Amino acid sequence: MVYITSWDEFVERSVQLFRADPNSTRYAMKYRHSEGKLVLKVTDNIQCLKFKTDQTQDAKKMEKLNNIFFTLMARGPDADISEVTGKEQMETQATKRGRGRKQ
Amino acid sequence: MVLLQPDPFLNELTSMFEHSTEKGSVWVTLKRSSLKSKVQRNKMKTAGEPLDYRCLIRATNGKKTISTSVGAKDHQKFQASYATILKAHMTALKKRERKDKKKAADATTNKKDGESSKKRPKKV
Numbered sequence: 001m002v003y004i005t006s007w008d009e010f011v012e013r014s015v016q017l018f019r020a021d022p023n024s025t026r027y028a029m030k031y032r033h034s035e036g037k038l039v040l041k042v043t044d045n046i047q048c049l050k051f052k053t054d055q056t057q058d059a060k061k062m063e064k065l066n067n068i069f070f071t072l073m074a075r076g077p078d079a080d081i082s083e084v085t086g087k088e089q090m091e092t093q094a095t096k097r098g099r100g101r102k103q
Numbered sequence: 104m105v106l107l108q109p110d111p112f113l114n115e116l117t118s119m120f121e122h123s124t125e126k127g128s129v130w131v132t133l134k135r136s137s138l139k140s141k142v143q144r145n146k147m148k149t150a151g152e153p154l155d156y157r158c159l160i161r162a163t164n165g166k167k168t169i170s171t172s173v174g175a176k177d178h179q180k181f182q183a184s185y186a187t188i189l190k191a192h193m194t195a196l197k198k199r200e201r202k203d204k205k206k207a208a209d210a211t212t213n214k215k216d217g218e219s220s221k222k223r224p225k226k227v
Contacts, residue, residue, distance in 0.1 A: 011133070017168045021209075022135050023135065023136075024131065025134075025135075025136070026132055026134040027132065027133040028130060028131070028132040028133075028163045029130065029131045029132070030128050030129070030130045030191075031120075031128060031131075031193060032127075032128045033120075033124045033125075033192070033193075033194075033195045034124070034125060034127070034195075035121060035195075036195035036196055036197065038193065038196065043178050052194055053196070055196055055197055055198070055199065056196040056197065056198050056199075057198075057199060058196075059187070059189070059196055061190065062189075063186045063190070065188075066133075066182060066185065066186065067182055067186075069133050069158075069180040070133070070158055070173070070178050070179075071178070072135075073133060073134070073135035073156070073158035073178075074135075074156070074157065074158045074173060074174060074175045074178035075178075076156065076197050078176075098104050
């Protein structure tokens, strides 16, 4: 069990792990209110990455990671995530096509 | 293992969080799955492969397990509600107080040493 100390490293490696094998990679979260602890685990049954915390700020970061995983898992590993802002960018690009310059 | 629709699942998840505040944990697992058996998957592969993957979400409090599956269309709505539930219940986590106190303490001690040593080479 590898406990990773840097949040960004945890996010990057877990997304890589998922993209390498989307069908066997899972993301688990355990929350204990009595201890005030949150543990995240991403594994593909070969490698395992873990992250533990007791900080509220990490819970907020975890929400973003949840969004990333939801998008990846529901839409497919090639989905454009860019931390949720990618979705908004794709929408704006689509609308730009319609607008042409009237000269 | 109880398979529910997304909305009842969220209600059950909320009650799980509420009941495990004194002791116990809540586990939530996310996994991608097509929810079809291997035989069906192989058949679809040879045919043309329009495999639709869904996101499988499982939650347990150690005694009871509930699950739901969310597809590409409803995943955004689900993740918004899910995020709200988590924010509402993860109140036992600590805020950034200790780090700020430590930073303030370190800053004052470092400044005293740093200023005296750094300024001398600049003058020359």
